[in-house]
Amino acid sequence: MQILVLTKPVPDPAAGAERLGPDNRLDRAASPTVVNGNDEYALEAALQLVEAHGGEVVILTMAPANGTETMRKALALGAVRGIHVTDEALAGADLPTTIRVLAAAAAQEPFDLLLGGLDTSDGAGGAVTAGVAACLGLPLLSAAAAIEPDPAAGRVRVRRLSARGYDLIEAPMPAVISCTQALGAPRYPSLKGIMAARSRQIASRSLADLGEGLAPADGAWATKVVASEPPVTRAAGRTITAAPADAAREIADFLADRRLI
Amino acid sequence: MPALILAVAEVADGSLTRLSTEAATLARSLAEASGGSALGLVVDAAPAGPAAELAAYLPRVLAVTSGAVAGQVPAPHVAAEVARLLGEGVTHVVIGATTDGRDIAGTLVGLTGLGLLANADEAAWEGDGPVTRSVVLGGRAVTRSRLTAGSGLITLRPGGVPAVEAAAAGTVEPREAAAPAVPAATVLDRVAEAGSEVSLEDARVVVVGGRGVGSPEGFAVVDELASLLGGVVGATRASVDAGWVPYARQIGQTGRVVKPALYLGLGVSGAMQHRVGMQGSEVIIAVNRDQDAPIAEVADLFVIGDLFEVGPALAAEVRARRGG
Ligand SMILES: Cc1cc2nc3c(=O)[nH]c(=O)nc-3n(C[C@H](O)[C@H](O)[C@H](O)COP(=O)(O)OP(=O)(O)OC[C@H]3O[C@@H](n4cnc5c(N)ncnc54)[C@H](O)[C@@H]3O)c2cc1C
Ligand SMILES: Nc1ncnc2c1ncn2[C@@H]1O[C@H](COP(=O)(O)O)[C@@H](O)[C@H]1O
Numbered sequence: 001m002q003i004l005v006l007t008k009p010v011p012d013p014a015a016g017a018e019r020l021g022p023d024n025r026l027d028r029a030a031s032p033t034v035v036n037g038n039d040e041y042a043l044e045a046a047l048q049l050v051e052a053h054g055g056e057v058v059i060l061t062m063a064p065a066n067g068t069e070t071m072r073k074a075l076a077l078g079a080v081r082g083i084h085v086t087d088e089a090l091a092g093a094d095l096p097t098t099i100r101v102l103a104a105a106a107a108q109e110p111f112d113l114l115l116g117g118l119d120t121s122d123g124a125g126g127a128v129t130a131g132v133a134a135c136l137g138l139p140l141l142s143a144a145a146a147i148e149p150d151p152a153a154g155r156v157r158v159r160r161l162s163a164r165g166y167d168l169i170e171a172p173m174p175a176v177i178s179c180t181q182a183l184g185a186p187r188y189p190s191l192k193g194i195m196a197a198r199s200r201q202i203a204s205r206s207l208a209d210l211g212e213g214l215a216p217a218d219g220a221w222a223t224k225v226v227a228s229e230p231p232v233t234r235a236a237g238r239t240i241t242a243a244p245a246d247a248a249r250e251i252a253d254f255l256a257d258r259r260l261i
Numbered sequence: 262m263p264a265l266i267l268a269v270a271e272v273a274d275g276s277l278t279r280l281s282t283e284a285a286t287l288a289r290s291l292a293e294a295s296g297g298s299a300l301g302l303v304v305d306a307a308p309a310g311p312a313a314e315l316a317a318y319l320p321r322v323l324a325v326t327s328g329a330v331a332g333q334v335p336a337p338h339v340a341a342e343v344a345r346l347l348g349e350g351v352t353h354v355v356i357g358a359t360t361d362g363r364d365i366a367g368t369l370v371g372l373t374g375l376g377l378l379a380n381a382d383e384a385a386w387e388g389d390g391p392v393t394r395s396v397v398l399g400g401r402a403v404t405r406s407r408l409t410a411g412s413g414l415i416t417l418r419p420g421g422v423p424a425v426e427a428a429a430a431g432t433v434e435p436r437e438a439a440a441p442a443v444p445a446a447t448v449l450d451r452v453a454e455a456g457s458e459v460s461l462e463d464a465r466v467v468v469v470g471g472r473g474v475g476s477p478e479g480f481a482v483v484d485e486l487a488s489l490l491g492g493v494v495g496a497t498r499a500s501v502d503a504g505w506v507p508y509a510r511q512i513g514q515t516g517r518v519v520k521p522a523l524y525l526g527l528g529v530s531g532a533m534q535h536r537v538g539m540q541g542s543e544v545i546i547a548v549n550r551d552q553d554a555p556i557a558e559v560a561d562l563f564v565i566g567d568l569f570e571v572g573p574a575l576a577a578e579v580r581a582r583r584g585g
Binding site: 013016018020026038095096099100104118119121122123125127129130131133134135137138139140142145157158160161163164165168171172175180181182185193206221222224225226227228229232233236237238239240241245247249250251252254261 | 297334340359363364367374376379380392398399400402403405406408410416423446450490507550561574575
């Protein structure tokens with residue numbers, strides 16, 4: 001099985017230093033960069049699938065020139081090569097452009113499954129994977145908690161998270177799947193993997209390599225951020241340090257005052 | 262060209278979801294502010310009931326009967342209807358930011374190239390278009406964004422726009438279904454997990470167990486308080502990833518957004534990604550044995566103590582006040 005995984009470099013949420021710059025765009029210098037969490041789950045699922053069914057995992061990233069550093073982290077986990085779409089004209093790209101460009105790059109690769117994240121930790125638009133599927137005219141299996149392909153039958157089944165539990169859904173391959181934390185935690189890179197990643201190929205693609213009319217001229221994006229502000233904070237309240245029984249009484253008084261009990 | 266703003270509704274168990282009524286309210290208020298008009302869309306195997314509910318919020322509702330959505334994922338079908346309406350003059354589309362809603366929005370962006378203002382929790386008409394407010398970077402920043410063209414899409418987070426019915430009910434027009442926009446995956450089975458009947462978003466009281474609860478057995482304390490306080494159980498990502506609670510109970514950036522009258526957190530540290538899903542609660546109480554836990558920053562009552570001592574003591578106190 002040939003699996004293509006969309007991996008987006010994002011500011012490391014664990015560092016807690018994400019911020020916007022004066023232009024209201026992500027301040028890329030403020031934070032270390034990692035592979036988006038949901039994309040790591042996608043990658044882990046992809047690696048397990050090729051371990052079970054044979055084949056290989058290729059990663060696809062649209063990012064600035066230094067995006068290769070983050071791509072190496074994904075290669076260290078076991079992806080065999082990477083495709084890096086990078087072009088000055090894509091700086092600050094909007095969703096329609098990101099979707100068109102990723103779809104155009106994916107269309108140049110043979111694959112049975114294309115995996116992406118359900119959403120990203122920085123913007124959390126949650127639209128790109130579905131958009132790529134639509135551009136490619138392929139079925140989308142979203143919010144995956146488990147992925148079970150049947151290569152002989154040419155079909156794939158997905159456990160799709162729902163508000164109630166999950167739905168079992170199915171589509172013919174090739175298909176596009178958006179991935180969630182419920183697929184299970186990604187492996188840690190081995191030293192061997194990290195060494196191997198250094199020599200794995202990352203093919204660079206410019207906009208011109210992918211076709212015409214994918215991005216608007218002069219960054220005329222469909223949306224723009226017009227202002228940014230710090231998040232709303234809540235005033236801190238009272239701290240209770242009393243022994244459990246006394247603390248319980250204080251909580252109960254507080255609840256009773258507000259007619260919550 | 263006056264704006265024509267479409268609210269896309271979602272149906273669960275035969276009726277309209279609350280978020281759909283919020284999306285409808287937003288579409289109507291944007292339309293009023295812009296001098297344009299609003300309409301609603303319901304695509305379902307049996308759309309009549311939910312369409313009538315939606316007409317309480319909008320002057321005009323299209324009810325599309327689509328047998329296919331009973332056995333297939335809805336996004337390709339709903340996106341096809343919306344694409345058709347965009348061709349008939351709709352300028353803006355408001356969609357709830359649920360899994361299906363985001364699939365619909367993404368599909369539409371891929372098909373039409375329209376811009377998307379994602380995850381809005383507020384929107385107002387300013388000048389010639391909507392300006393939306395969204396929380397980004399996992400809660401570390403808030404942005405206001407707008408479209409650069411005369412049409413586009415908005416996904417709306419739950420709880421941001423209170424639903425308000427219109428002064429007069431609108432009309433419902435039946436419509437034949439369009440062919441799906443893209444191939445749709447087949448639904449083979451729908452599995453409901455225990456306890457999933459009560460929706461987290463609608464609960465007046467939410468009792469959350471975090472990693473501090475330590476085990477599935479530890480959740481007995483959380484369950485007991487939830488039932489005593491007439492609430493439902495919620496979870497952090499840590500307790501979901503540990504397998505103690507189903508994913509549908511996760512609150513936060515990658516889970517649900519709740520605004521109950523009371524949020525009670527036991528063994529929850531209060532990470533930013535969790536806070537974005539609960540800090541709109543009216544009252545927040547947290548029990549944590551670490552005095553430096555960040556949840557203290559948003560709690561009205563921050564109780565420093567062991568949840569396995571404070572939890573049962575609180576349960577006993579509540580019982581005692583109710584007379585046993
Ligand atoms: C992209 C991204 C998205 C995320 N989305 C979400 C999300 O949607 N929802 C979410 O919740 N998280 C989310 N997270 C994870 C988040 O960052 C935190 O890791 C998570 O919320 C921590 O859960 P917790 O508070 O249960 O666990 P911990 O942070 O481990 O906290 C456990 C707390 O329990 C206390 N404790 C332990 N034992 C006891 C005891 N006996 N009595 C009292 N207190 C005790 C400890 O002092 C500690 O404060 C996301 C992370 C990322 C990177
Ligand atoms: N620039 C990008 N390069 C590669 N994949 C991306 C990019 N942007 C988004 N994606 C994929 O699309 C998913 C959803 O992204 P989003 O819609 O931005 O939340 C991510 O989890 C990635 O898998």
